[in-house]
Amino acid sequence: MAGHTDFSRPGGISTAPQPSAPIEPRDLEVDQIIDVGQSLLIQAEMLFNSLFRTWNLYQIAIAVGLFGVAHVMRAIFGPRIRAWMASRENWPKWRIRILVVIHRRLRPIFFVALLWLTVFAMREWTWPSRSYLLTIIATFAFVWLSIVFVTRLIKSPFLRKLVRYGAWIYATLEILDLVDEAETLLDSAGFSIGSVRLSLLLLVQAIVILGILIAGARILTTSTASRIRRNEDISPSMQVLIVKMTQIAFYGIAFYAGVKAIGIDLTGLAVLSGAIGVGLGFGLQKVVSNLVSGVIILLDKSVKPGDVISLGTTFGWINSLGARYVSVVTRDGKEYLIPNEDLITGQVVNWSHSNDFVRLDIFFGTAYHDSPHDVRRIAIEAANSVDRVLKSKAPVCHVVGFGDSSVDYILRFWISDPTGGLTNIRGNVYLALWDAFAENDISIPFPQREVKVLDGNAMKPERGALD
Template sequence: MTPRENLVAELIGDINEHGWLRTDMVSQAGVVLLAVLIGLTAYYLLKPRITRDNSRWQWFGQGVIRLIFPLVALTVTKLGTVLVGLFYPAAPLRLIGVADVLLLAMVNISVLAYLLRHVFNEAPWVGRWERRIAALIWLAYALHVVGVLPEIADALDDISFHLGHQRISVLTILQGLASVGATLLVAMWLSRLAERWLMRAEMLDTSLRVMLTKVIQSLLVVIAILVALPLVGIDPTVLSVFGGALGVGLGLGLQKIASNYVSGFIILLDRSVRLGDLVQIGDRQGVISRLTSRYIVLKSLDGTESLVPNDTLVTSTVVNQSYTDRKVWIKMPFTVGYESDLEAVMQLLVKATEGLDRVVQDPKPFPYLDGFGDSSVNVSVGFWIKDPENGQGSLKSEINLRVWRLFKEHGINIPYNRLDVVHFKPSNKLASDGNLTGYAPPAPADEG
């Protein structure tokens, strides 16, 4: 086994042999110190500008802020390496090399933390795993600096097996997982950027924006996998080995998932339902608040959210109250006494719906004489509302209150059932023997 480069041991040996005051060593220390100062200066100067409310970098948030110092400092050390190399071409630049490794580790940790936070929407688990991943990255770079990492890599590469004509080792698998994970993170981050841009494109239909976002996400994931495999020396044609197994899986246990996925694209393409539509699916009614590749989120008017599989919308009847027109017709019934002026009642019903923002005035609300009951005249008023997704309860309550006030002001009687209870005191004879013979009820009171 060939000896590995141990930057720390070589740096310590170089200092012990030649001391700190050698000109090339002083130059390297100056470059490192200058890099730290410039990095910190850039950090404190740029941080307020990035965190401003109207900054174009605000969406990148803490990811860019954490990246400023190590990236600027690393750039300075790289430039310093070139300059010191011009003046001292034969000198080993080990001090700058160690600084480069440390700064590069900080850059990698900052980039990875930024990608994780933005891809997974600041999920609670990201903070915990971020620290663990940072510790692994520091460990890997520490092993690299002391020259142990290459030996570990050789040992992992010796453990191998063959898949067809392809040699696969443990090292290859780990490199493949790391490459696929990194490329997938980048792909998902790019899809988030595309989603953010598309959702701001108001000239496009909402469903079209969602569909384009899903297509871009799927394409980026496929491209990421195809790019990652050759990076570790795996022929992408090896995936054909798993094609048959995947086909069997789709034909058996995964066909429902595949059906939901395909149905999601069908829904987005034919625009049968869109974000914000008020729909009824079976006994569930609500507003579509989210469209995903596997299901839709149906938010009812009481705040309850139902996850409805996409294939349910394709294979069953969906009542879409917002398909061609978002307006919904509402008819509210009332009863009035026979002595009421019906023409005045009709005008008052229409007046009760005037001046309400949610009630459409073109076409205007219309009153109806529905029929004649046993003790009342049945009337109603019908009108269109422009925002059915906000519910009907509060609007009906307000109109009922207006009708009540208007009827009271104009003396319109609202009939209601009344039960009269007559209480009498039984005679002494009835109280003693319980005999009802000869009992006559009291005469009713005079009316009026």
């Protein structure tokens, strides 16, 4: 023990214990990392040395041989199973998809089956210690293969790989009984902010817990949304509103529960979140305005999915209502994302707000020698001959004026499918009028001009006029 010399006492010297310096938290973390590293090195050395024992080498050779047998079985049975799958024409798609996934994993499936059969046989005919390494290999293969099949349920490729690799790492640590050492190592790599401890372990726990809760919220939201959309008693706009509110509720609960489960106290972030909220309020005025406008649109039902609208030069039908924008698809296949605020503050023509009936007008003119009574009758019959023109709302034709060279008319007719287009139906009615007028000798006048060329002498002025 460290000490110091005391000269104040006569007749000799004495030593007194020196007070030890306080240990820094960073030094403790370094000591933990060193201890965990040494423990892992010792276990790795023991595992490496055990691999060179006679029976362990036999077990490794057996595992390699079984993998080769599984490869041969895949080459033999794979084409036959594929041909059998091709003959299942009447099976549902979900069964075919399961068979496809199984067919792609035939080699590891055969390998796992052969491993466990060998392990069970060796346990019956030999000592359990002589199949210990094969049991570990079989457990690894089975768990990894199970994780592959389970993660196939995740649709997102990135999320599927993330969950798969994370599950493989955890399963490996669990089988090797290294979970405690891994937790200690991850927890030592961190720092503290006040009473909150931030470390890699907390980050991993947050990713796992929040991922599970958000995935569960997504499943609940999807199932709830499908039920709401199947309910015909709820209008489309209210369906969208209920679905959006359900998503906000489920995801909000999942996030709050995940943060509380991790152990983060949100009360300390109240002041900071308030300041951030003020800053976001100024910076995201348009975003908030679009969000509020979206809620107003859903509540007042001014537009809904399937409505045909015109906004400025954009004409199309509403494909979906989003939290920030409305998706409008035009006849030429373009999809416009119109901010919700524009639908609230601008003038919008909703062609199918209360019903789907739309009236269209066509202007034309005929010569003065044609009877207006015959022209009106022929025009109405021509409009009725077009398929999309409604017969229940009979077309009408009126004289609207006497022009310089023609009698002017207006032809009005109704349709009930504005999503089918307006220009094409006008064109079809014009073609029907052309055919009907040609058949009944109705002429369509056009401006005519006469050009008279004068003699050159006539352009010269008389001599007396110049005097």
